[in-house]
Amino acid sequence: MTFDLNFILPLFPVFIAMALAILFSNYNSITNRSKKKLPPGELGLPWIGETLDFYKAQKKNKLYEHFIKPRIQKNGKTFKTRLMGSPTVVVNGAEANKFFLSNEFKLVVSSWPSSSVQLMGSDSIMEKQGEAHRCVRGIIATSLSCSGLEAMVPKICKTVQFHLDENWQGKEIISLYRLTRSLTFTIVLECMLGIEVKPNMLGMFERVLEGVFSPPIKFPGSAFLRAKNARMEIEKMLLDILRKKREEIHEFQQGEGEEGGAGMLLFRLVMAMIQGEMSEKEVLDNVVLLVFAAHDTTSFAITMTFRMLAHHPNCYSQLLQEHLDIRNNKRPGETLTLEDIKKMNYTWQVARESMRMFPPILAHSERPLQTLNMMDLLFQKAGRFDDPVQPYAYLPFGGGPRQCAGYQLAKLNILILVNFVVTQYEWSLVNPEEPIAVDPLPFPSQGMPIRISPK
Numbered sequence: 001m002t003f004d005l006n007f008i009l010p011l012f013p014v015f016i017a018m019a020l021a022i023l024f025s026n027y028n029s030i031t032n033r034s035k036k037k038l039p040p041g042e043l044g045l046p047w048i049g050e051t052l053d054f055y056k057a058q059k060k061n062k063l064y065e066h067f068i069k070p071r072i073q074k075n076g077k078t079f080k081t082r083l084m085g086s087p088t089v090v091v092n093g094a095e096a097n098k099f100f101l102s103n104e105f106k107l108v109v110s111s112w113p114s115s116s117v118q119l120m121g122s123d124s125i126m127e128k129q130g131e132a133h134r135c136v137r138g139i140i141a142t143s144l145s146c147s148g149l150e151a152m153v154p155k156i157c158k159t160v161q162f163h164l165d166e167n168w169q170g171k172e173i174i175s176l177y178r179l180t181r182s183l184t185f186t187i188v189l190e191c192m193l194g195i196e197v198k199p200n201m202l203g204m205f206e207r208v209l210e211g212v213f214s215p216p217i218k219f220p221g222s223a224f225l226r227a228k229n230a231r232m233e234i235e236k237m238l239l240d241i242l243r244k245k246r247e248e249i250h251e252f253q254q255g256e257g258e259e260g261g262a263g264m265l266l267f268r269l270v271m272a273m274i275q276g277e278m279s280e281k282e283v284l285d286n287v288v289l290l291v292f293a294a295h296d297t298t299s300f301a302i303t304m305t306f307r308m309l310a311h312h313p314n315c316y317s318q319l320l321q322e323h324l325d326i327r328n329n330k331r332p333g334e335t336l337t338l339e340d341i342k343k344m345n346y347t348w349q350v351a352r353e354s355m356r357m358f359p360p361i362l363a364h365s366e367r368p369l370q371t372l373n374m375m376d377l378l379f380q381k382a383g384r385f386d387d388p389v390q391p392y393a394y395l396p397f398g399g400g401p402r403q404c405a406g407y408q409l410a411k412l413n414i415l416i417l418v419n420f421v422v423t424q425y426e427w428s429l430v431n432p433e434e435p436i437a438v439d440p441l442p443f444p445s446q447g448m449p450i451r452i453s454p455k
């Protein structure tokens with residue numbers, strides 16, 4: 001079947017992103033004082049509530065079809081349930097997204113499971129609010145400013161080419177998802193942060209990631225304990241790196257030695273530490289968080305972009321032409337520039353469309369800051385939830401003050417890899433109907449093997 005991307009792009013506003021509003025601490029007082037105002041739905045059994053149904057649907061990657069949709073049909077777009085011990089209100093649609101995301105820090109605050117907080121660190125950006133949050137975001141943003149991006153493009157190009165030479169060349173079948181994970185890891189550490197990747201590092205970080213959404217139970221052999229131990233190894237390694245960087249900067253300020261990596265994020269974070277704006281633990285937690293934020297999300301987005309291209313050959317032809325035109329305007333061996341990347345409009349549309357169909361992050365949870373009656377606010381506007389609303393309707397990168405801080409890096413990573421692959425390789429999916437699993441982030445169940453041959 002062929003498929004015209006231009007036709008489906010206007011459907012973006014119709015996309016209904018889902019927000020899980022988990023009303024933890026204040027929910028009981030809301031429940032007691034204003035029962036009539038609560039949305040319809042079932043709280044189910046004490047503690048367990050509807051958790052099993054939720055997990056079953058999530059495992060099959062049918063969260064919307066098997067869990068959300070039947071409840072919307074029964075109760076409407078906003079309904080109550082109980083998940084993992086917490087009374088929960090599930091809201092759907094652009095208006096609800098706008099309400100929650102734009103009220104971050106005012107009425108609600110983003111909420112992560114205890115295991116994620118323990119493993120990412122209680123001092124990372126995801127746990128910061130207000131001024132402290134603004135300060136960390138500012139530091140990350142300077143590395144992704146226009147001049148930062150310009151300097152990053154040749155580094156990413158070099159990393160991608162090296163990755164293809166090392167891992168693709170001479171192979172007939174490769175796992176696109178597995179290899180892309182290792183590539184995005186290298187790009188975040190080396191091209192953004194300025195930390196050299198050592199052979200055992202990826203394994204350590206992946207062990208932490210495996211425990212991020214597991215129950216926070218430390219019994220021998222549990223994913224959480226393994227992740228905790230890996231986090232301790234990472235801390236040791238990163239502390240070494242941070243202290244060396246601090247010494248280097250100190251010596252440089254005294255007029256000795258050389259300062260490499262001045263534009264890199266690690267340099268900026270350590271400078272903030274020297275100037276007393278951040279503690280050592282804050283720097284460490286943010287480095288771990290950045291790897292976590294970039295890793296599965298970008299790899300999944302890349303994998304799904306290729307899957308979509310394989311399923312829609314007309315789109316692929318148009319996309320390939322875009323990259324051939326860019327390459328044809330370059331001398332042999334000349335590297336891509338930010339200007340070239342800006343011309344990859346069609347490719348970015350394809351990537352955005354694949355993120356619409358397969359969002360790397362499926363839901364978002366918030367808890368209230370005040371015991372205000374949010375249900376009143378939501379229901380007053382209930383009629384407007386039905387209208388297609390452009391802003392806050394397409395949210396793979398979130399919205400409001402917590403909108404993805406790595407959007408530009410993700411975009412560069414995706415566009416540059418697509419450019420290198422489509423101009424250097426013929427490729428096809430080994431299993432075009434490979435199921436997508438969710439645990440709790442989505443991933444191709446067989447790692448998306450592709451058959452490749454050089455052009």
Ligand code: HEM
Pocket residue numbers: 110125126137140188192289290291293294295297298301360361364395396397398399401402403404405406407409410
């Ligand atoms: C396709 C790839 C990506 C997707 C789909 C994505 C998606 C998201 C989403 C939905 C959020 C909001 C989470 C929330 O509301 O709590 C977010 C936040 C964030 N992302 Fe990304 N992300 C991607 C890549 C990256 C990359 C490459 C980096 C950095 C290296 C990054 C860094 C961050 C950070 C630091 C935050 C937290 C922002 C804050 O709390 O202010 N992301 N991302």
